[in-house]
Amino acid sequence: MTTKTMTQLPIPQFFDACRVGEVWRVPYQQRAAQARDWAKQYSLQPAAKDKTRICLMIIDAQNTFCISDFELFVGGRSGKGAIEDNVRLCEFIYRNLGVITEIAPTMDTHTSMQIFHAVFWVNDAGEHPTPMTMITLDEVQAGKWKVNPAIAYSLAKGNYMALQSFALHYTQRLSQDGKYPLTIWPYHSMLGGIGHALVSSVEEACFFHNLARSSQTNFEIKGGNPLTENYSVLRPEVLDDATGRPIAQKNTRFIQKLLEFDAVLIAGQAKSHCVAWTIDDLLTEIQAQDPKLAQKVYLLEDCTSPVVVPGVVDFTDQANAAFQRFADAGMQLVQSTQAMDTWVGITL
Numbered sequence: 289m290t291t292k293t294m295t296q297l298p299i300p301q302f303f304d305a306c307r308v309g310e311v312w313r314v315p316y317q318q319r320a321a322q323a324r325d326w327a328k329q330y331s332l333q334p335a336a337k338d339k340t341r342i343c344l345m346i347i348d349a350q351n352t353f354c355i356s357d358f359e360l361f362v363g364g365r366s367g368k369g370a371i372e373d374n375v376r377l378c379e380f381i382y383r384n385l386g387v388i389t390e391i392a393p394t395m396d397t398h399t400s401m402q403i404f405h406a407v408f409w410v411n412d413a414g415e416h417p418t419p420m421t422m423i424t425l426d427e428v429q430a431g432k433w434k435v436n437p438a439i440a441y442s443l444a445k446g447n448y449m450a451l452q453s454f455a456l457h458y459t460q461r462l463s464q465d466g467k468y469p470l471t472i473w474p475y476h477s478m479l480g481g482i483g484h485a486l487v488s489s490v491e492e493a494c495f496f497h498n499l500a501r502s503s504q505t506n507f508e509i510k511g512g513n514p515l516t517e518n519y520s521v522l523r524p525e526v527l528d529d530a531t532g533r534p535i536a537q538k539n540t541r542f543i544q545k546l547l548e549f550d551a552v553l554i555a556g557q558a559k560s561h562c563v564a565w566t567i568d569d570l571l572t573e574i575q576a577q578d579p580k581l582a583q584k585v586y587l588l589e590d591c592t593s594p595v596v597v598p599g600v601v602d603f604t605d606q607a608n609a610a611f612q613r614f615a616d617a618g619m620q621l622v623q624s625t626q627a628m629d630t631w632v633g634i635t636l
Contacts (some may be wrong), residue, residue, distance in 0.1 A: 314488060347557065348395070349374060349487050359475065362593050369594075373590070374487055376591050382493060387636050392507075394521040409423065410434055410436045422468075453530055454515060520562065523538040523539060550584060558607075559592040582619050
């Protein structure tokens with residue numbers, strides 16, 4: 289089979305672009321049988337035989353970010369960003385099924401009592417901050433926002449002062465490191481909830497690839513530490529407390545695994561936050577090891593959108609500036625609709 293055929297497989301008839309914005313149950317047994325038939329029909333080899341090893345990292349393509357009536361739908365400026373992105377992403381997976389070695393979806397994973405959720409904070413009136421409130425170092429120093437004493441039982445064995453001290457340290461560290469101010473997000477990606485699940489169409493595409501190529505989908509969980517934000521799957525925002533004691537660590541295992549692939553493709557949500565932060569951390573690791581490795585990272589620009597809340601916040605310009613910085617460092621900005629064998633550096 290020629291390279292051209294391998295990179296232009298047809299899209300299976302069961303894929304329905306009109307349902308990408310909906311939640312439904314994937315018919316696993318049926319898709320498993322179809323995947324086996326698909327592999328036979330198109331002579332797909334097990335991924336272990338790939339000469340060029342390609343990883344598709346899908347960042348947080350979960351219902352909470354990608355379904356319009358869920359908690360943190362990433363609409364972008366079009367208002368339909370994540371849905372349109374996922375249509376293109378699914379089609380990209382199916383078309384390139386024969387050359388994608390492994391798919392690694394990251395899963396934002398939260399519980400209610402975390403530093404970026406409203407219940408963590410109160411003001412003097414006993415009120416919690418509203419979603420999208422940004423809590424600054426100055427506000428914590430001035431006492432405008434304090435840690436909610438009621439959560440000390442669950443998070444600090446009742447030691448409220450330790451939590452309050454950490455909150456000051458945390459906002460100081462974000463400010464020192466040039467990170468976004470602490471943002472209070474709506475409750476989202478809740479472990480055990482529907483919002484935590486992958487978008488049904490994306491899950492179906494990953495499952496189909498898994499069985500058609502005999503390549504286990506590599507789920508990467510992030511965001512469960514209650515004391516730090518975790519936009520990037522590669523490391524939390526803050527790694528230690530005020531005394532220097534570690535509270536979290538880099539995902540060194542996954543970083544190294546990514547860098548062992550011949551090419552890493554990146555898509556997902558949101559371009560301005562979890563996608564940008566993950567890429568930034570990957571670039572930091574690359575520059576510490578070998579800056580030339582940046583050339584094997586491909587950013588699917590038409591499969592990601594920035595956070596935009598009309599009339600409240602718009603991170604489009606920041607997201608675009610970040611992607612330009614990544615490109616300037618050697619990473620490749622590509623479109624999912626382009627044939628992969630036209631991408632510079634990919635030899636199929």
